[in-house]
Amino acid sequence: MRYMATYDLMEATRNTNQWLGATALAMASSPFTGLIPNPMFQVMAAWGEVTERTFARMITKPDWGIRTFTSGGKDHLVTVETVVERPFGDLIHFKVQGSKPKARKVMLVAPMSGHYATLLRSTVKSLLVDCEVYITDWHNARDIPVSEGKFDVEDYTLYLADFMRHLGPDIHIIAVCQPVPLALAATAYLAGEDPDAQPRSLTLIGGPVDPDAAATDVTDFGRRVTMGQLEETAIQRVGFKYAGAGRMVYPGLLQLASFVSMNRDRHLQAFSDQIVRASKGEASDHDAHNRFYDEYLAVMDMTAEFYLSTVERIFKNREIAKNCFVVNGVTVDIGAITDVAVKTVEGAKDDISAPGQCVAALDLLTGLPESKKASHVEPGAGHYGIFAGKSWRNNIRPLVLDFIDTNSGKREKKAKLKAV
Template sequence: MRFMAAYDMMETARNTNAWLGATARTMASYPAFALASSPGFRMLAAWGEVTERTFQRMIVKPDWNIPPIPGEDGRDHQVDVETVVERPFGDLIRFTVQGRAPMQRRIMLVAPMSGHYATLLRSTVVSLLPDADVFVTDWHNARDIPVSAGKFDVEDYTLYLVEFMKELGPDTNVIAVCQPAPLTLAATALLAEEHPEAQPATLTLIGGPIDPDAAATDVTDFGRRVTMGQLEQSMIQRVGFKYQGAGRMVYPGLLQLSSFMSMNAETHATAMWNQILAVANGTAADHDKHNKFYDEYLAVMDMPAEFYLSTVERIFKGLEVAQNRFSVGGKTVDIGKITNVAVKTVEGGKDDISAPGQCVAALDLLTGLPDEKKASYLEPNAGHYGIFAGGSWRRNIRPLVLDFIDANSGKPDRPARRTKLQAV
């Protein structure tokens, strides 16, 4: 499958389905059919609308679309997105609230590079902005990165995080969500040893596979069953000539999406059918619950092949972080070197991606960190998404994370301003 033809075939299939949906919607919406007694035309138009939107969203990066933030002056303040550090494979961006003075809390959200854009953390950003200045690692779609930019694997990812944290300085509070948790832990350890003056004040790891062997899931079982050769042959393709990254080896977003959806195929099929009925009945809306979820879920990005393969080989199969054997540039990174960065882990009791036990394993690796600087929290009824963006995050986890940041910021006079968020 490591050929451009395979990549282009998937893109052709996606493009064809989007075209079929647009054609069906247009044809079934002719005014001449309005007087027809059969509801078939209305159903065909609805099917076309949902199908076109579904397949078109797969190649579009969602907008951040952050709403205005209420200020203490009683006014709503617009939010701008600014690039702080620009790099070929990802940028460090900042959400600047116009007319607001710098906040005492500075939070760097480390977004996953796991198939979806950093906009997956939009609701997380919205929930934190009233009480903090927020920065996010905004990873780029590998299909748009020229081959001349070189490789990007787990070591490069770690060095990017080191650079971003050095840019922000020691007053930063880092929150790593899911996949980047082990690499963020390694980056913090690297800073502790080589640039201790640039270490963050706190590190919060949410639902990350620090030790994949601590609790089995479908993800860890898959990584154990499949050999690296099988993985490379079945998952890796070359970007076609349509994009700037033509020739780059990637794990295509469309292939990732097919894997995501196959895990809950019946649920997704039911959701799509219900949406077709809603469109046909006139009860659907452009930003209803279905579209808000699937506009983000279906927007996938290609991953650099070397990053995907090295993640499976070194984090899941080799357990290099879990066994404190991870190395960057031939030098072993000792997690025990972290001695004064407060670390908190957050897990979901119903997380089927990073099951309880995988993330909290980080605390055992922090042999040089006093117990009073370690914390953990388990949200019993939360799934994977809920612990960083759902109701569990808004109601329970977010306040605890902010309290943890305040308690370990080194600034006891920090005002405990906290914005209450309505539970949804």
Template sequence: MIYTNAYDVMETLRTTNQWLGATARAMGSYPGMAAHPWADLMRAWGEVTERSFARMTARPDWGIPSVPGGDGRDHPVRIETLVEKPFGDLIHFAVQGRAPRPRRVLLVAPMSGHYATLLRKTVISLLPDCEVFVTDWHNARDVPLSEGAFDIEAYTLYLAQFMRHLGADLHVIAVCQPAPLALAATAMIAQDTPEAQPRSLTLIGGPVDPDAAATDVTDFGRRVTMGQLEQTMIQQVGAGHAGAGRPVYPGLLQLSSFVAMNAGSHAEAFGAQILRVADGTAREADRHNSFYDEYLAVMEMPAEFYLSTVARIFKAREIARNAFTVDGQPVDIGCIDRTAVHVIEGEADDISAPGQCRAALPLLTGLPETKKAAHLEPGAGHYGIFAGRSWRDSIRPLVLRFIDAQAQPGD
């Protein structure tokens, strides 16, 4: 294991780069530098650099003050915490001054490096038509060691508790990483209290069977051993945080992996933004800032969660083989017999390639074929199937129609 000093060194490097950006911005803005041919570029580089490194440890705000209503008015949105737990909360986006919507949707956010606010656009798109609930995961560096460990079994138990709290009149949408665990949580409920199964479960671009279609992500999981992962990826939270000493997969290491997957396009985007700032055409809320303010904001992941995900979901394929257990008890996906299941995949998804998520359907041996559906969105990448144009124009209407088709409880 890499110890606490490595975590502190990495944070020092981040703050140093943030300081270098602030210094370059200040120097480039100094009146005496106005005649220098490189002053504008220095100022622009500094501004973009300072902002980027500052965002890496800032938790983004949901930024949803209101939603339009059918009455022609904007209705304020208040975030309510319904269930509060050490590693994550169940929250509700309560729209003020309107009747509750009959569609009740639980968005299961990934715990994969970014905050649940990654689903901001998804939430905004659903709020006019649905009551929206979200799993709001906490940054592991803020969780004291006294709260214990958090692995994929604990995650599954959290999901089952949140779903039970909301009741059977519920439609669950799991985005990316939690797809296999949302499937397992639904199966747990089906085994224990069949009548409490949610009306529908939509799985969007998740690794139910990582071997169904290879990607760089699945290849990485195959190439490295668990010992190598623990030695190279796990650090202990440094001093000054509530979770000091907790083993984590640090957000900055995760971010370096995200960026490396498309390094060329990221470099091009930042180069173009520096030029826009230099010539005065950049704006605070422009597309670059809107995207990277969220993309660069990363959170520490509990080490047990990361390592158990790789070992049990990717290497052992426990969900794909219907061999997953929680607290030593088998979870039989075939027990799901009331929850309609909808699989959404993107044709150009390079993280969870087509086939990985669709692998859920053959596991549902107790579910009638009429309650299973799958959709492959042409040309869509990973982000697009839950928050981009493909989501807005094609997938969102499809999901709402599927939800409406399950309006009555199953037999």
């Protein structure tokens, strides 16, 4: 039962603040307040509205919100289909109804780093125009029964390998942030175990292949804290309220607290400004503030073994960077990748995975011809900008699509030549 009390304490605190916000909104919106011409009732109602929404969305998985798609002057419905269903994560497909399947087949590998896969919503929408889009949809660990067993970096890698096998060799992988080294490892694992299942291309965006290549606050934290300290302070046991009761996790609320603390003053100002706008009647359900924080504040728990093994094996021991990563008893050799084109994308102002950490992957690909390697550093772009926003839409996305087109179908041509 150790740590379950602290998990429930965090949930009780969140629930209480949500209740306080709802209560303040209800009281200040009561008809009797119209008899008292005091603007404080408007401020109170605005505070309640913003507070209730803030704490309510912390436990709610955001909707994808991608319902229609316009192509050829026609609107098409978009449905989300589960292609592969697993206890810790699914592979889903965005199917555009009434439209012919696109030639490009892309699997987005979403991070499991505290936020849901919906963090890549804008990335998905931008790719739907030209691609058949699949994405890894990771589940909240608090909702997974203990009976389903463990889930660590090796299991994550095996999930990716199985998803690649299911989609077939015509797939193009785009990995974003945290899963970049594991997507590279999954491809190398297939190169050794099932070469025909490897993807056509692998695009790695802003991930820590070699965390020591360029130090950031994230990598410094990994160096400063011992694994014992991390396990003692960060890991808790899911309370009885959820299906995963008893499972050891790194709580999403704890992760969110660390996110907010990094830019506390900016977040406080943003919420103060939103309360003022709401009191003046200038806020709306889908304004810029709510669109951003509906996603930012929606957090999920990670299994303790995944979080701890990520810190220990990827950041501290640098097993990917040293090319000594072991999956399912098999030592993965990155150099075994000889026929998968690999492109790295980094942001010049990325303060989470700094330039140098991701491009280190190309040095590990000793068996891959230089003609199949590419890299790009986006000037002025931060971490978020390299997979969403203006930098992604205007500069990076076209480069990625060109890279995909350049490396489509080549393995089939080689097979035909051999057959002749």
